[in-house]
Amino acid sequence: MKFRTYAEINLDNLACNLRSIREIVGSRGVIPVIKADAYGHGAVVVARRLVREGCSMFAVARFEEAMELRESGICAQILVLGRLFPDRISEALKAGLSISIFDPLDLDWIEEALRRLPGLTARVHLKLDSGMGRVGLLLPRAADLFDRLSKCSACCWEGLYTHFATADEKDKTFANLQLARFGKAISIISGLPRKPGIIHMAASGAILDLPGSHFDAVRPGILMYGHYPSKETSRSMTPRQVMSFKTYVGHLREMPGGHPVSYGRRWTTPGPTRIAVLPVGYADGLGRRFTNNGEVLIRGRRYPMVGTVTMDYIMVNVGSGPVEVGDEVLLWGESEQGSIETLDVAERIGTIPYELTCGLSRRVQRIYIGDPG
Numbered sequence: 001m002k003f004r005t006y007a008e009i010n011l012d013n014l015a016c017n018l019r020s021i022r023e024i025v026g027s028r029g030v031i032p033v034i035k036a037d038a039y040g041h042g043a044v045v046v047a048r049r050l051v052r053e054g055c056s057m058f059a060v061a062r063f064e065e066a067m068e069l070r071e072s073g074i075c076a077q078i079l080v081l082g083r084l085f086p087d088r089i090s091e092a093l094k095a096g097l098s099i100s101i102f103d104p105l106d107l108d109w110i111e112e113a114l115r116r117l118p119g120l121t122a123r124v125h126l127k128l129d130s131g132m133g134r135v136g137l138l139l140p141r142a143a144d145l146f147d148r149l150s151k152c153s154a155c156c157w158e159g160l161y162t163h164f165a166t167a168d169e170k171d172k173t174f175a176n177l178q179l180a181r182f183g184k185a186i187s188i189i190s191g192l193p194r195k196p197g198i199i200h201m202a203a204s205g206a207i208l209d210l211p212g213s214h215f216d217a218v219r220p221g222i223l224m225y226g227h228y229p230s231k232e233t234s235r236s237m238t239p240r241q242v243m244s245f246k247t248y249v250g251h252l253r254e255m256p257g258g259h260p261v262s263y264g265r266r267w268t269t270p271g272p273t274r275i276a277v278l279p280v281g282y283a284d285g286l287g288r289r290f291t292n293n294g295e296v297l298i299r300g301r302r303y304p305m306v307g308t309v310t311m312d313y314i315m316v317n318v319g320s321g322p323v324e325v326g327d328e329v330l331l332w333g334e335s336e337q338g339s340i341e342t343l344d345v346a347e348r349i350g351t352i353p354y355e356l357t358c359g360l361s362r363r364v365q366r367i368y369i370g371d372p373g
Helices: 011-025 037-041 043-052 065-069 088-094 104-115 141-150 173-189 203-211 342-348 353-358
Strands: 006-010 057-060 077-080 100-102 122-131 153-163 198-200 243-248 251-255 273-278 296-299 301-306 314-318 326-337 338-340 365-369
Touching: 006 011, 011 043, 011 203, 011 338, 011 365, 037 065, 043 057, 043 065, 057 065, 065 077, 065 088, 088 100, 100 104, 104 122, 104 141, 104 153, 122 141, 141 153, 141 173, 141 301, 153 173, 173 301, 326 342, 326 353, 338 342, 342 353
Parallel strands: 006 365, 057 077, 077 100, 100 122, 122 153, 153 198
Antiparallel strands: 006 243, 243 326, 251 273, 273 314, 296 301, 296 326, 301 314, 326 338
């Protein structure tokens, strides 16, 4: 793959991470989260490999993401985590998707759609807000909707779930409060004639640190792709990075001292040096926060990014290092010459690895390593 900018996706590492997660959670189910094109890794290919590894259910954020999987031949159950409005619900029911509901209005819409589609059953997961404060039914209002769901003959109450706000932080005080709140909601269900089949709460941080939240299934996201959600979680497994972002040295320039580099003259050569020009920029997903604030790996040595990140190029000060035109350059991930942890890269520019992997643009080709299944 020389002479191109691409993301290498190692599917064997993906499968290894799944096995490590299963070792932690035991017999509980694993619902991989493959929203946002599997965090930039390619949802269809990722899903196919995970189906081969025994996954029978996935979670996505949007209807369109679910339908892309269906239309690509993925027959596993798919939970849509985002709200579906009436114009999509009928299509979702026909496709056999599991639908999230957040308040009685969602159930109204589903029941109306079912009246037009006799013979179909709606699989639903009720989302509770245990403290995230984003979406979900507030806990004091849960009992009435529990009762209604348990009596809805056209609905299969497939799941009940919530989401942590701080599971990736060292201080687990609020996470444990959320867990206790969710536990109280679960206790209400015990007296109902029909109960949800899958109770799920734990995403990546809680998989690592909060075993009491594993319930019937867990929803790994960033951990599946080889990254700890933060540096504050435990290291109870060793994830393998799935994405490696690579480019090459396009130009190698002998520059005199005192010469400005790139837009805005935000960096000037301190003396005679060599500048490697790499064909990657913010149009590929390498944002301007890397201006004078990043490193790359070339032939096993790290070199600093210098000057303003441009749409199509970045510059690297390689000095007298053994660098040649055409050399492979690692921006993050793994290579034969060494590795750069994506979490370290993210923290350097004040973000999280999720944003880096999701942010790679369509013009960055994904090259898959390992059997896709």
